[in-house]
Amino acid sequence: MTDPLITADTVPRIAPLFRFQWEEAQNCHVLLYPEGMVRLSGSAGEIMRRIDGKTPVAGLVADLSAAFPGADLEQDVYKFLEAAYGHGWLRSVAAG
Amino acid sequence: MVMAGSAPSLQGKPLWLLAELTYRCPLQCPYCSNPVEYTRYKDELDTDQWISVLRQARKLGAAQLGFSGGEPLVRQDLEILIAEARRLGYYTNLITSGVGMDEARVAAFKEAGLDHIQISFQASDEELNNYLGGTDSFAHKYEMARMVKKYDYPMVLNIVIHRQNIDQIEDIIRMTVDLDADYVELASTQYYGWSKLNAELLLPTREQLARAERIAHEYQDRMKGRMKILYVVPDYYETRPKACMNGWGAVFLTIAPDGAALPCHAARQLPGFDFPNVKDHAIDWIWHESPAFSRYRGFDWMQEPCRSCPDKTKDFGGCRCQAFMMTGDATNADPVCDKSSHHAQLVAEVDRMTAQPIEAVRARPLLFRNPKNSRALTPNEKA
Ligand code: SF4
Numbered sequence: 360m361t362d363p364l365i366t367a368d369t370v371p372r373i374a375p376l377f378r379f380q381w382e383e384a385q386n387c388h389v390l391l392y393p394e395g396m397v398r399l400s401g402s403a404g405e406i407m408r409r410i411d412g413k414t415p416v417a418g419l420v421a422d423l424s425a426a427f428p429g430a431d432l433e434q435d436v437y438k439f440l441e442a443a444y445g446h447g448w449l450r451s452v453a454a455g
Numbered sequence: 456m457v458m459a460g461s462a463p464s465l466q467g468k469p470l471w472l473l474a475e476l477t478y479r480c481p482l483q484c485p486y487c488s489n490p491v492e493y494t495r496y497k498d499e500l501d502t503d504q505w506i507s508v509l510r511q512a513r514k515l516g517a518a519q520l521g522f523s524g525g526e527p528l529v530r531q532d533l534e535i536l537i538a539e540a541r542r543l544g545y546y547t548n549l550i551t552s553g554v555g556m557d558e559a560r561v562a563a564f565k566e567a568g569l570d571h572i573q574i575s576f577q578a579s580d581e582e583l584n585n586y587l588g589g590t591d592s593f594a595h596k597y598e599m600a601r602m603v604k605k606y607d608y609p610m611v612l613n614i615v616i617h618r619q620n621i622d623q624i625e626d627i628i629r630m631t632v633d634l635d636a637d638y639v640e641l642a643s644t645q646y647y648g649w650s651k652l653n654a655e656l657l658l659p660t661r662e663q664l665a666r667a668e669r670i671a672h673e674y675q676d677r678m679k680g681r682m683k684i685l686y687v688v689p690d691y692y693e694t695r696p697k698a699c700m701n702g703w704g705a706v707f708l709t710i711a712p713d714g715a716a717l718p719c720h721a722a723r724q725l726p727g728f729d730f731p732n733v734k735d736h737a738i739d740w741i742w743h744e745s746p747a748f749s750r751y752r753g754f755d756w757m758q759e760p761c762r763s764c765p766d767k768t769k770d771f772g773g774c775r776c777q778a779f780m781m782t783g784d785a786t787n788a789d790p791v792c793d794k795s796s797h798h799a800q801l802v803a804e805v806d807r808m809t810a811q812p813i814e815a816v817r818a819r820p821l822l823f824r825n826p827k828n829s830r831a832l833t834p835n836e837k838a
């Protein structure tokens with residue numbers, strides 16, 4: 360798998376093997392996959408829960424900036440997305 | 456089965472629930488890790504009792520759920536249990552031989568919200584597969600593997616590797632390539648229950664292993680990005696034990712078909728235990744307070760060399776069952792560890808078991824896992 364180039368127009372979705380949900384017992388968002396679980400930090404959870412397979416990266420950034428005014432998030436969002444793609448958590452919805 | 460990203464502070468929650476729905480199984484694999492005396496446990500939990508187990512464990516923090524057995528497909532209420540599990544928010548895995556599956560059921564599982572199916576094969580050729588499974592199942596398994604994919608599940612295949620099929624490892628991998636599998640688990644036999652009885656006829660030789668490992672690695676490289684191959688070596692040949700269950704009573708909770716709660720699916724063979732049953736106790740009590748689940752938690756129960764060993768936080772002294780089977784005392788270090796005073800004995804035992812030529816091994820009958828053999832081997836029961 361080659362690293363996809365993430366741009367403002369990229370539309371990410373959660374990869375088929377993974378399920379993203381709020382986990383009460385952990386008090387955090389998690390990603391579940393066969394035989395494993397990843398606990399997500401607060402900011403990672405905030406990004407992930409906005410990923411719906413329709414919103415492009417630019418939209419995610421705009422939405423997060425509105426929710427957390429004053430913070431410069433753009434860099435962090437890209438950094439997290441790159442890592443998430445690297446782990447196989449995300450795929451891109453084909454443009455068209 | 457590492458919980459990636461899980462912090463040590465999480466210890467104390469039964470994150471992984473293994474629901475062994477039944478000991479009944481249409482196959483008779485001689486490497487089965489079910490207890491030899493499985494016919495003794497007849498009273499399976501009913502649907503409502505299983506639903507209660509799922510709810511209670513979920514409340515305690517369980518997130519991963521495995522339905523296994525025996526053969527879980529034998530349970531006609533499997534669809535109901537899957538639907539409930541999905542509603543509760545579990546990530547639900549079905550661990551099956553594929554026997555008892557058909558398209559209608561796969562469709563029903565999908566509808567009910569099953570996340571993941573793992574199908575096991577005994578071998579790559581029909582004859583050996585059917586011989587090892589004690590049933591003509593090969594063609595059907597093949598079809599079911601394709602069905603799983605058709606319903607948009609990743610295809611996860613598991614093949615238990617041992618002396619009698621390890622030389623076919625290349626054919627086995629080719630079969631999984633032909634089936635277009637996504638994940639392939641080549642798992643060395645673990646010697647508990649039935650497999651322990653057959654260990655002499657199942658443990659591969661060092662030479663066999665070296666060759667198999669080389670081939671597995673070759674295909675790992677070749678299939679990179681298309682198919683993931685997991686190759687698990689038998690720990691009898693290692694010098695450090697596996698971190699069995701991530702520690703006793705740390706993350707794993709197994710509920711046996713009759714409702715017995717176990718810290719690991721092989722623990723039933725340990726003596727001096729009164730494993731609590733979900734029919735009599737709340738899972739909260741079982742997990743947090745029962746003597747059985749506390750017995751080997753943490754490090755206080757350890758003897759030397761584990762007690763003063765820095766690695767105890769990594770491997771928890773290995774497997775309690777293996778320590779018991781080979782040293783007679785479950786609080787000893789797992790003899791796989793070369794710091795154990797029993798390690799030399801394990802090495803000698805392995806040499807003895809693998810000294811016979813393969814022809815001689817093949818000529819000896821395997822003890823198949825079936826009700827007749829189980830009854831004959833269970834004290835106080837008649838065949
Ligand atoms: S290992 Fe074989 S006999 Fe044992 S439960 Fe699985 S399919 Fe059945």
Ligand code: SF4
Pocket residue numbers: 695696760761762764765766767768770771772773788789792793794795
């Ligand atoms: S002595 Fe015990 S704790 Fe240390 S490595 Fe061996 S099994 Fe693990």
